[in-house]
Amino acid sequence: MNTIVTSKEEILKTSRELMQRQGWSAVNIRSVAAACGVSVGSIYNYFSSKTELIGTIVESxxxxxxxxxxxxxxxxxxxxxxxxxxxxxxxxxxxxxxxxxxxxxxxxxxxxxxxxxxxxxxxxxxxxxxxxxxxxxxxxxxxxxxxxxxxxxxxxxxxxxxxxxxxxxxxxxxxxxxxxxxxxx
Structure with a gap:
């Protein structure tokens, strides 16, 4: 069971792991939220759009x-x-x-x-x-x-x-x- 992610850094870490396991195309707001064990809205608390999320993941x-x-x-x-x-x-x-x-x-x-x-x-x-x-x-x-x-x-x-x-x-x-x-x- 996933632990609840509560920080931007944890979201990025989980996103990198998701990208590593499932590839680039698997990363989107919903898949990241599911992998983090949080709601889609929780991801939007840290990232205003999918583009911002993806850009930040890539940079990280x-x-x-x-x-x-x-x-x-x-x-x-x-x-x-x-x-x-x-x-x-x-x-x-x-x-x-x-x-x-x-x-x-x-x-x-x-x-x-x-x-x-x-x-x-x-x-x-x-x-x-x-x-x-x-x-x-x-x-x-x-x-x-x-x-x-x-x-x-x-x-x-x-x-x-x-x-x-x-x-x-x-x-x-x-x-x-x-x-x-x-x-x-």
């Missing part, structure tokens, strides 16, 4: 997948960071099958600006972190970046390659690591 899954590791060394070295990101992508795809492809396709529709905004905000946070690693990595040649070829632009290229790999469900970072080695070291 991105945050779970790419949570900041306890080992800060991950963010000191570009190659270590990229390897960690690929490991987290693999974890996310195993834990939430179809999540990355389904939510990105769903949020690119024009009627879901909040979900698209949340996805872009979360991805921007990851991109900013990657850029910060590039700027502090002591192994990168001092002349690797200039006004035209900036750390920000290179981070965007790397992140695009990672997102492409994510959609193909390829978790071997060796190609991206080789690009980093040949370009920056």
């Amino acid at each position: 899954i991105w945050c779970e997948i790419f949570h900041r590791p306890e080992d800060e060394a991950v963010f000191q070295d570009t190659q270590t960071c990229i390897t960690w990101m690929y490991e987290r992508m693999e974890y996310g795809c195993k834990r939430y099958p179809g999540f990355f492809v389904m939510h990105s396709l769903g949020f690119m529709q024009e009627d879901k600006p909040d979900g698209r905004r949340r996805m872009q905000r979360t991805q921007q946070h990851i991109l900013d972190g990657l850029c910060a690693v590039l700027k502090r990595d002591a192994k990168i040649r001092p002349d690797a970046f200039d006004e035209q070829f900036t750390a920000e632009k290179f981070a965007e290229v790397l992140f695009t390659l990672m997102l492409s790999a994510l959609q193909r469900q390829e978790y071997d970072p060796s190609v991206v690591l080789e690009i980093v080695r040949r370009t920056l070291y």
